[in-house]
Amino acid sequence: MWTVRRAMDEFIRALELSETRKAEVIAKHTEVRQALGGEVFLSGSYSRKTAIAPLHDVDMFAVRGEVDTSSQDIRGANGAVLTPAEVLKQVRQLLAAKWPEKELPLLQNHSVHIAFTTKDVEFDVVPAFRVRGRDVFRIPERETNRWIDSNPQKHGEQAQEANRRSGQQLNPLLKAVKQWNREHHSTPLRSFHLEAMSYSAFPVPPPEQGHLAPLKRLFEHLSRRVQVPCPDPAGLGLDVDANLKPSQREAARQVLSSAAEELGRVLAEELTAPEQAHRRLKKFFGSKYRDHD
Numbered sequence: 001m002w003t004v005r006r007a008m009d010e011f012i013r014a015l016e017l018s019e020t021r022k023a024e025v026i027a028k029h030t031e032v033r034q035a036l037g038g039e040v041f042l043s044g045s046y047s048r049k050t051a052i053a054p055l056h057d058v059d060m061f062a063v064r065g066e067v068d069t070s071s072q073d074i075r076g077a078n079g080a081v082l083t084p085a086e087v088l089k090q091v092r093q094l095l096a097a098k099w100p101e102k103e104l105p106l107l108q109n110h111s112v113h114i115a116f117t118t119k120d121v122e123f124d125v126v127p128a129f130r131v132r133g134r135d136v137f138r139i140p141e142r143e144t145n146r147w148i149d150s151n152p153q154k155h156g157e158q159a160q161e162a163n164r165r166s167g168q169q170l171n172p173l174l175k176a177v178k179q180w181n182r183e184h185h186s187t188p189l190r191s192f193h194l195e196a197m198s199y200s201a202f203p204v205p206p207p208e209q210g211h212l213a214p215l216k217r218l219f220e221h222l223s224r225r226v227q228v229p230c231p232d233p234a235g236l237g238l239d240v241d242a243n244l245k246p247s248q249r250e251a252a253r254q255v256l257s258s259a260a261e262e263l264g265r266v267l268a269e270e271l272t273a274p275e276q277a278h279r280r281l282k283k284f285f286g287s288k289y290r291d292h293d
Contacts, residue, residue, distance in 0.1 A: 001274070001275070001278070001291050001292050002290075002291050002292055003274065004212070004266070004270045004274055004277045004278065004281070005210045005211075005212075005270070007278065007281070007289065007290065007291045008210065008211045008212060008281070009210075009211070010290065011176070011281075011285060011288055011289045011290070012172045012175065012176060012211060014053070014288050014290075015052045015053055015172075015175045015176065015179055015288065016053065016175075017051060017052075017053050017055055018053070021053070021055060024121055025042075025046065025055070025058055025121060028116055028121045028123070029042060029058070029060065029123070031098075032060065032095070032114070032123055032125065033060075035094055035095060035097075035098035035099075036062045036091065036094055036095075036125070037094075038062065038063055038064065039062075039063035040060055040061065040062045040063070041060065041061055041153075042058065042059070042060050043059045043060060043061050043126070043152035043153075043155075043156075044057075044058065044059025044060075044124075044152065045059075045191060045192070045195070046058045046059065047059075047152070047156055048155065048156050048159040048160075048195070049159075049163075049171055050159065050171055050174055050175060050178070050195055052175045052178050052179055052182070055121075056122065057113070057122045057123065057124050058121065058122065058123050058124070059111070059123075059124050059126065059152070060123055060124070060125055060126065061126050061128045061137065061139075061152060062091060062125050062126065062127050062128065063128050063129070063130055063137070064087065064090075064091075064127050064128065064129055065129050065130070066129060066130045066131075066132050067129045067130070067131055067132065067138060068131075068132055069131050069132055069133055069134055072147060074087065074129055074138065074147060083145060084140030084141055084142045084145060084146065084147065085107070085140070085142050085145070087127050087140055088107050088108075088111075088112055088127060088140055088142060089107065090127070091105075091112045091125055091127045092104065092105045092107060092112045095112060095114050095125070099114070102114070102115075103115075105125075107142065108124065108142070109141060109142050109143050110124075110126055110139055110140060110141060110142070111124040111125055111126045111127075112124070112125045112127075113125075126139050126140075127139065127140060128150070129147075131149070135151060135153075135154070136149050136150075136151055136236060137149070137150050137151055137152075138150075148237050148238075149236040149237050150234065150236060150237065151234040151236060152234075154233065154234035154235070154236075155233050155234055158196075158199055158233040158234070159171075159195065159199070159233075161199075162198070162199035162200075162201075162202075165202060165203055165204065165205075166201070166202035166204075166205055166206065167202075167204075167205030167206075169202065169205060169206060169214060170198060170199075170201065170202055170218075172211065173198075173211065173214055173215050173218050174194070174195060174198050174218070176211065176215055176285070177194055177198070177215075177218060177219070177222070178191055178194065179285055179286070179288055180259060180284060180285060181194060183284075183285060183286035183288075187251070187252040187255050187256065188244065188248040188251065188252060189226070189241075189244075189252050190240075192240060193230060193240050193241055193244075194222065196230050196232075196233050196240045197221075197222055197225040197226060197230055198218060198221070198222065199233065200221070200225065201217070201218050201221040201222075201225075202214075202217075202218075212263060212266060212267055212270065213267060215263060216260050216263040216264055216267065219256055219257075219259045219260035219263060220257070220260045222256045223253050223256035223257040223260060224253075226241075226249055226252045226253050226256060227249060227253055229241060229242075259284070262280060262284060263284075265280060266280050266281060266284075278291040
């Protein structure tokens, strides 16, 4: 049986995307980019290096043109005003024309979803318009029939800086939090909300050795941070948790606090009762956590 520390090290490694998986994503991204034309770049957790295995959807931005900062309208080549739904349908048509044998790509609120089942790679393509003179993109929101400002590149910069401040320890710890959340469906919090809240967790590298104690600190931080609004890290648009109800916020606080307490029990048992500590962590993280080869 491994020590708890070694098992945690192996667990963290198991969350990393394999080089084969990364190559599959890049290959399919290249095909999608060629189908869409223009500027297309990866976004979301994959681009921020916070995605965990198994990888589900990969986000990408497809820049469809440029708009004036003074106008809220998106206009087509003929000057007609385009709605968010119309732009999403245009992207769907381009993807459908490239892969006519596939099921029609799915229209979502902000994106078009296309799946490649042969490699189990799926993309959410967000059409975007660069705002002239500003470091901002305008993206569709189909449900409200409006355009909202976003900048995933700024999100990436914030993530990179937070990981740097932590001594490169935040990303592995955050992936462990995401696996816990995926395993238990424990909170109403989206992955990006957990990530954005974590950026303020470690202004300096955590002094503790190993992953357990810093992970407990991260859960404690999240349980406090979830009690107050979380602004968009890019400084644009609504808060990340704008739709979170007070009851959901309190429920999330309780679950995150309980997770921190459970890790405290594991820390107390790590050396004196390692078998019990392993059992707790298997329940905490699911089958990704193993205590032996």
